[in-house]
Amino acid sequence: MSTYIDVHIIQNIPPSCVNRDDTGSPKSAMYGGVKRLRVSSQAWKHVTRSYFDAHLDKEDLGMRTKRVVSILAKEIGRQAEDLENDAQGLAEEVFKAAKINLSEPRAKKSEEASKKAKESSYLLFLSNRQIAQLAELAVESARSGEELDKKEVKKVFKSENSIDVALFGRMVADDADLNVDAACQVAHAISTHAAENEFDFFTAVDDDKSRAEEREDAGAGMMGAIEFSSATMYRYATVNLDLLHENLGDAEATLRALTSFIEAFVKTMPTGKQNTFANRTLPSMVAVQVRDDQPVSLVGAFERPVLKSDTEGFVAKSVRKLVEHEKQLEEAFGVKPRRAFVVSLGDYEGAESLGEQVAFNDLTGKVRDVVESRLPASE
Incomplete structure (x- = not known):
């Protein structure tokens, strides 16, 4: 029942x-x-979810982001400092093993896309425990020289859900088997x-104008309207x-x-x-x-x-x-x-x-x- x-x-x-x-x-x-x-x-x-962030242990929570490669790479570098230079590539291999497609991020004109970590094409919700365990698998693979075990990678994705993932669910467009029903x-x-x-018409006073001995005008530096309701x-x-x-x-x-x-x-x-x-x-x-x-x-x-x-x-x-x-x-x-x-x-x-x-x-x-x-x- x-x-x-x-x-x-x-x-x-x-x-x-x-x-x-x-x-x-x-x-x-x-x-x-x-x-x-x-x-x-x-x-x-x-x-x-913001309330959870302020009141619950971080281990009980997750992160929803496209920047999954960057997040996982940081955790790999934290767990194994000697692998820090290879962390981004190792993180990409983890998501490839899970059959999650990655793409080059959009870069600003002042940036080069090649210098930024790849991203998932949609927001991906992962628990902090899952991120830590995926990093462990990547480190073990790098140290042993063996390929990542795809079954083990998927096993991590399907276990150790955080409170927010368990409550609000996760959709993985690339593999429905990794979905979590809310x-x-x-x-x-x-x-x-x-x-x-209703509308609130407002003005913002220019302090210097309002204090001037000879006022050019009423001192309004800007004006506008905000719509509201109750x-x-x-x-x-x-x-x-x-x-x-x-x-x-x-x-x-x-x-x-x-x-x-x-x-x-x-x-x-x-x-x-x-x-x-x-x-x-x-x-x-x-x-x-x-x-x-x-x-x-x-x-x-x-x-x-x-x-x-x-x-x-x-x-x-x-x-x-x-x-x-x-x-x-x-x-x-x-x-x-x-x-x-x-x-x-x-x-x-x-x-x-x-x-x-x-x-x-x-x-x-x-x-x-x-x-x-x-x-x-x-x-």
């Missing part, structure tokens, strides 16, 4: 532009016939109500615990990955225009549901947009609609979480029916206690 952990978040985001499109406008989406503010799943996954799915966050963009948003993510364990191969690592993800996903926010708007907030409500049927997003609660009210804000009405929708799903389809926990800033109507009320500092421990018995013991 599979285990899924659903994370539902209602979060109030003030005037901001945390995630913009190619024109600089806050991203949006049509849902329920009205325009909503949207923050892409990629944006929230990126800051989640154990985590993150939805695009959307506002629970209709949301329109909204109460519904955020959703789900983790397949069984697939996460399959990707990591260890129960303790799986639990660490799950609790780290929940903490990071709840506490982070994309950083677009953050210096301009200082828009960092924490969620108004977080509900974490442990399920053994299937993942269930509650976004349908907001297909009919929340309407403004003179007596209460969007957050309270959004929580109430979420609770009502969850009850309707349970009655119609019989889908009910095994256990659920709720962190709430206020006494929102019906929130207690979503799960056990807990403080955020206790949330991940509670979830861990529930799912731990569902994993095979570590060897």
Whole structure:
């Protein structure tokens, strides 16, 4: 029986532009016939990974880059200083053994492409442990004079996945056998109500002009406009615990990955225009549901947009609609979480029916206690 952990978040985001499109406008989406503010799943996954970088051991993490030859060559040189001059060639042989195509990098006019290490044609996600083990194989091959064992190289690619690779997956276009299926799915966050963009016209003062005894003008050195929006948003993510364990191969690592993800996903926010708007907030409500049927997003609660009210804000009405929708799903389809926990800033109507009320500092421990018995013991 599979285990899924659903994370539902209602979060109030003030005037901001945390995630913009190619024109600089806050991203949006049509849902329920009205325009909503949207923050892409990629944006929230990126800051989640950044949170991992700041809070987890580097050995538990990975790197996503095209510059794989350069990265591996540095590790080979670190492990064997006498092979430093040959490190780049040895690194190229490793990726050839894995059947990953490499190409010459694009060089600036002032650079020669031949002096730069080759790159993969797409972003490649490797764990730091995999990089270290691939370097070991390259060093052993160079010292013994024997060709790299292609099976051993592939074995490294298929084991020792990092937390971020296990959660968010890896696609290797040259060899699907090296792919890692993502154990985590993150939805695009959307506002629970209709949301329109606004414009902030701004000027930047030229300090020298403004201090001059005889002002030539008002002192503006530049002017422009920034597009922004604000909204109460519904955020959703789900983790397949069984697939996460399959990707990591260890129960303790799986639990660490799950609790780290929940903490990071709840506490982070994309950083677009953050210096301009200082828009960092924490969620108004977080509900974490442990399920053994299937993942269930509650976004349908907001297909009919929340309407403004003179007596209460969007957050309270959004929580109430979420609770009502969850009850309707349970009655119609019989889908009910095994256990659920709720962190709430206020006494929102019906929130207690979503799960056990807990403080955020206790949330991940509670979830861990529930799912731990569902994993095979570590060897």
